[in-house]
Amino acid sequence: MHRIGVARFWHESNSFSSVPTTIEDFVSYGGVLTGGQILGKSQRHDEIRGFLNVLSQAADVEVVPLVSAGAMPAGLITDAAAGELEAALRRELDRAGQLDGVCIALHGAISAESIPDFDGHVLKVIRERQGPQMPIALALDCHAIVTRQMIELSTIQVGYRTHPHVDLVETGVRCAKILVSTLEGRVRPTTRVQKIPLLLPPPDAGTHAGPIKQLFDRFIEWDRIDGVLACSLCPSFAWQDVDEQGWTAIAVTDGDADLARELATRLAREAWDLRSDLLPEPIASPDEAIRQAVKIDGGPVVITDSADTVGGGAAGDSTALLSCLLEMRGLIASPILMQMPDRECVQSAIAAGVGATISTLVGGKRDTKFGEPVPVRAEVLAVSGDPIHDDGGFTSEEMIDVGSSVLLGVDNVRLVLTERAVLGPQPSVFRNLGIEPFDAKIVALKTGVGYKATYGSVARAVIRADCPGAVSYNAANFDFERVPRPMFPLDRDARWAPPG
Numbered sequence: 001m002h003r004i005g006v007a008r009f010w011h012e013s014n015s016f017s018s019v020p021t022t023i024e025d026f027v028s029y030g031g032v033l034t035g036g037q038i039l040g041k042s043q044r045h046d047e048i049r050g051f052l053n054v055l056s057q058a059a060d061v062e063v064v065p066l067v068s069a070g071a072m073p074a075g076l077i078t079d080a081a082a083g084e085l086e087a088a089l090r091r092e093l094d095r096a097g098q099l100d101g102v103c104i105a106l107h108g109a110i111s112a113e114s115i116p117d118f119d120g121h122v123l124k125v126i127r128e129r130q131g132p133q134m135p136i137a138l139a140l141d142c143h144a145i146v147t148r149q150m151i152e153l154s155t156i157q158v159g160y161r162t163h164p165h166v167d168l169v170e171t172g173v174r175c176a177k178i179l180v181s182t183l184e185g186r187v188r189p190t191t192r193v194q195k196i197p198l199l200l201p202p203p204d205a206g207t208h209a210g211p212i213k214q215l216f217d218r219f220i221e222w223d224r225i226d227g228v229l230a231c232s233l234c235p236s237f238a239w240q241d242v243d244e245q246g247w248t249a250i251a252v253t254d255g256d257a258d259l260a261r262e263l264a265t266r267l268a269r270e271a272w273d274l275r276s277d278l279l280p281e282p283i284a285s286p287d288e289a290i291r292q293a294v295k296i297d298g299g300p301v302v303i304t305d306s307a308d309t310v311g312g313g314a315a316g317d318s319t320a321l322l323s324c325l326l327e328m329r330g331l332i333a334s335p336i337l338m339q340m341p342d343r344e345c346v347q348s349a350i351a352a353g354v355g356a357t358i359s360t361l362v363g364g365k366r367d368t369k370f371g372e373p374v375p376v377r378a379e380v381l382a383v384s385g386d387p388i389h390d391d392g393g394f395t396s397e398e399m400i401d402v403g404s405s406v407l408l409g410v411d412n413v414r415l416v417l418t419e420r421a422v423l424g425p426q427p428s429v430f431r432n433l434g435i436e437p438f439d440a441k442i443v444a445l446k447t448g449v450g451y452k453a454t455y456g457s458v459a460r461a462v463i464r465a466d467c468p469g470a471v472s473y474n475a476a477n478f479d480f481e482r483v484p485r486p487m488f489p490l491d492r493d494a495r496w497a498p499p500g
Contacts, residue, residue: 002183003062005093005102006038006051009085009122010070012143013111014313015241016478017075017470018369020113023084025071028420030397032085034092038065046396047105047139050172055103058180064099066092070396072421073313075470082112086125093129101183102126102136103176105168108144109237116242116482120149127153135189137179139171143202143237146193146248155182156189157250159232161216163206164424164453166393178229178252189229189252192260194268194498196247197487199480200278201238201306201473204464206449211277219249219267227254231263233271239312239471245483247271261500268498275488280473283466286324290442292463294331299441302459306448307469308367311394314470315367316341316421316446319374321467322363325444326374329413334441339416339429341366346419349380349406356380358408362415370468378408378415382433392453394424407433414440424450448473 011021026032033041038048048068055061067089071077077085104126110118126136138154140146142163151157158175161167181187207216212235219231230252236245249267251260271278284292286305293301303321310316317340325336345360352358358380361373383406387399403419414435422429425445430437437443438458445451448471451462466474475490486494 001060001062002100003064004055004179005064005066005096005099006048007066007102008046008048008068008070008105009110010105010107011077011110012073012107012237012313013076013109014073014239014470015076015111016239017313017315019074019315019366021071021074021077021081023081025074026069026081029071032067032069032088034067034088035065038068044396045393046168047172047175050169051103051176053169054173054176054180061180064096066096072423073311075313077110077112077118079113082115082118089122089125090129093126099130099134101134101179102130103179104136105139105172108140108146108150108234109240111240111242117147117149120147120153123150123153135179135182137175139175140232140234141165142232142234144234145236145240145242145245146234146250147244151191151193156230156252157191157232158230159234159250161207161220163202164392164450166453174230187229188255190255190257190260191250191252192257192264194249194264196249196268196271197484197494197496198247198271198275199238199245199475199483199487199490200235201280202235202449203278204281204449206452208452211274215267215271215274218270222263227256227259229254231267233267238475241480241482243482243484246487265498265500272496279489283464283473286321286465286467287328289463289465290324290328290331293442296461298460299334300438300443300455300459301441302451302455302462303442303444304447304451304462304464305444305467305469306464307467307472308446309448309471310421310423310446311450312448312471314446317363317365318367318371318467318469319363320371321444321465323374325413326376326410329411332412332441334412336413336442336444337430337435337437337440338444339418339422340446341419341421342417343403343419345417346404346406349408349417350383350404352380354380354383362417370470376408376410378410380406381409382407384432386432388426388428388432391426391428392424392450394450402429405429405433407435425454427454
């Protein structure tokens, strides 16, 4: 029997976010699950589900669950939280004894206050307990910042192939299949990587169109090449200030180092050649975005505040766009929708009751760096304590606990406030309070690319607003101190070519 450990650590750590990530954030997001608790979570649709789909079908495999922990993207993980996560992993590894292999899903952009490469640190802990020879199959978010330590301490590396990310289970399946083949002696994974000095936000279309689709389509085609096990492109997480920042091309072959090197180099060169085409489109100021929306017939018109994307580690309650919507609401007769987290306001509205009019300060409480609370006088229109459906598949759960939520009305503005931040642009957060977002004129969303999964098929137009925030698409807005230079587009005249 092959005893295979399974684990997952997920977090996107934003160097510029003002919201630190504590162990309570992991507990409230889904818990720090250990041992059998992982197998008991039957509704999950993440990489572990993919691991189990493969491993549970193999007659000669015993699954050994270790740790599964994730938290909403935010600021760096506190040292205390990092210590507790590491301790949980060490306990489970000690309890597991010697393993024959490990399937582990790591985001690839996890940073703690004192451990910039926490993903690599997790692998180091496993190696300390299990030795240098045991194969480790690593599933990565395609926005991983792939470090030398991560490559050196793992055997197999498999990245997501979609953004928005809808292939978590499939990535786990691919990862586990290669590990089983390795343990059975049918393949000998050999990895080569090539870093690329690019620091760019995800394109509007994700991996569905444009030059990034061209790049992803190219390496996905390489699956047909004899000897190729897995090729991946990791366009990094652009809001992390670390020493090994930049894109990474990865090629894993069956014992053919030359082929792996050739493919990683080829993919890196093609990505660099497309660098100018990968730059984000010009972004409108918040007031200009609203004026553009007014001129468009019908709706919904989606205005995105990508700089405050919760999925990128921002707080989700910056107020620049809200202020403009309130000031300019008279230009529009139809409904204007927006959602943000604000526990204080939710509790005040619930205390006042439906039908009451309240004066309160909205937003700017989690995000203390990029905005201030906005004074609002509004009617409490509805209250709910129900969870919402994960419409976009942004989490590993079918339902999301957002705490209590309230609907406030300011003339034609409908503002949904939740006790907890919400990952992804979820139409259900409005429907939960009796509002159909697809019927609105404007829906203001804290999203970079995620709107494609939920609003992409119905939006009359999508306009990106240039707001301040921890996930700004303008890299010049941040003071990077550790990122290697030159780095495009921080250095527009940078010259680079992969070796060979």
